Amino acid sequence: NAGVMQNPRHLVRRRGQEARLRCSPVKGHSHVYWYRQLPEEGLKFMVYLQKENIIDESGMPKERFSAEFPKEGPSILRIQQVVRGDSAAYFCASSEGTLDTQYFGPGTRLTVL
Amino acid sequence: QKEVEQNSGPLSVPEGAIASLNCTYSDRGSQSFFWYRQYSGKSPELIMSIYSNGDKEDGRFTAQLNKASQYVSLLIRDSQPSDSATYLCAVNGRSGAGSYQLTFGKGTKLSVIP
Numbered sequence: 001n002a003g004v005m006q007n008p009r010h011l012v013r014r015r016g017q018e019a020r021l022r023c024s025p026v027k028g029h030s031h032v033y034w035y036r037q038l039p040e041e042g043l044k045f046m047v048y049l050q051k052e053n054i055i056d057e058s059g060m061p062k063e064r065f066s067a068e069f070p071k072e073g074p075s076i077l078r079i080q081q082v083v084r085g086d087s088a089a090y091f092c093a094s095s096e097g098t099l100d101t102q103y104f105g106p107g108t109r110l111t112v113l
Numbered sequence: 114q115k116e117v118e119q120n121s122g123p124l125s126v127p128e129g130a131i132a133s134l135n136c137t138y139s140d141r142g143s144q145s146f147f148w149y150r151q152y153s154g155k156s157p158e159l160i161m162s163i164y165s166n167g168d169k170e171d172g173r174f175t176a177q178l179n180k181a182s183q184y185v186s187l188l189i190r191d192s193q194p195s196d197s198a199t200y201l202c203a204v205n206g207r208s209g210a211g212s213y214q215l216t217f218g219k220g221t222k223l224s225v226i227p
Binding site: 033041042045055056059091101103104106 | 144145147149155156157158159162164201203205208209210211212213214215216217218219220
């Protein structure tokens, strides 16, 4: 019974490049969430998606960041023109319903050089 | 701005003792409440969920919820060194966008001394 899968686990990018993070939710879960955790900081909500729809992107920076959850395939968090301040751990979580428990993937550690 | 407050710690307890972790939240309309454990460099893993006032027990863990006081706690009985981690309180409430959003506290670092 596979949990939430994320890849890559570690990603190194130079300033100005694009970072693409992937997340496959628990089988049967249609709600996907992305969080960012800066070193020694708490988890910050970024975006909430259901299949083909962005439900809430209030935590996501307006510039350079985008997310999608297509009908087929994983959810993608895309960061364009990365800057050093984007270095963080990015976690994806999924749930069966809106108020249900969110289960987290192992995260992608992004390092921007 | 919805807030979830936790003491950052570190909270040190001797092995075998009870560890008590506390959390307060600002959004009175919050619906569901969670405790996650996060080891250094790892992802959060669920310890307990609680939806209604009172106590909920699962093995060595007891979650307590008091919606009137906007307070959630986690008790860990017979603490073990393997319980040493950061414990995150998370509260699910309405976001400005109209959906539900999980807000996390910054976490309490627990250290269980052998």
